[in-house]
Amino acid sequence: MLNNTEMITIVRHLRIHGLVQGVYYRQSLQEQAQALEVTGWVRNRLDSSVEAVVCGSPQALERLIKWSRTGPPAAVVNEVVVTEAQGQYKDFERLPTV
Secondary structure (H helix, E strand, C coil), rough: CCCCCCCCCCEEEEEEEEEECCCCCHHHHHHHHHHHCCCCEEECCEEEEEEHHEECHHHHHHHHHHHCCCCCCCCEEEEEEEEEEECCCCCEEEEECC
16 A cells, blocks of 8 residues: 555756766666656756756655766766756656757
8 A cells, every 4th residue: 555655746947967977877767767666758958967857755856866966877967956846757768968
């Protein structure tokens, strides 16, 4: 049986800065999200950052955001800016660069 906190779904926008492109960051974030049953999307930005919108339980997003502050082994994350967001997603996608 689910408790109340497992039924709550929240959405967050993440902007990840540092050496995060060309280091398997998006694929790794997608794999982490799917393992945590988080939906949403991730994409590269032309300014060399990575952007994501993630949707899931507070506990799952806390774990994913904690992971995003380090990323995969080749990444060097300088900053992760997290803000509230809105949306509903069926799965987790990688979107084209903008």
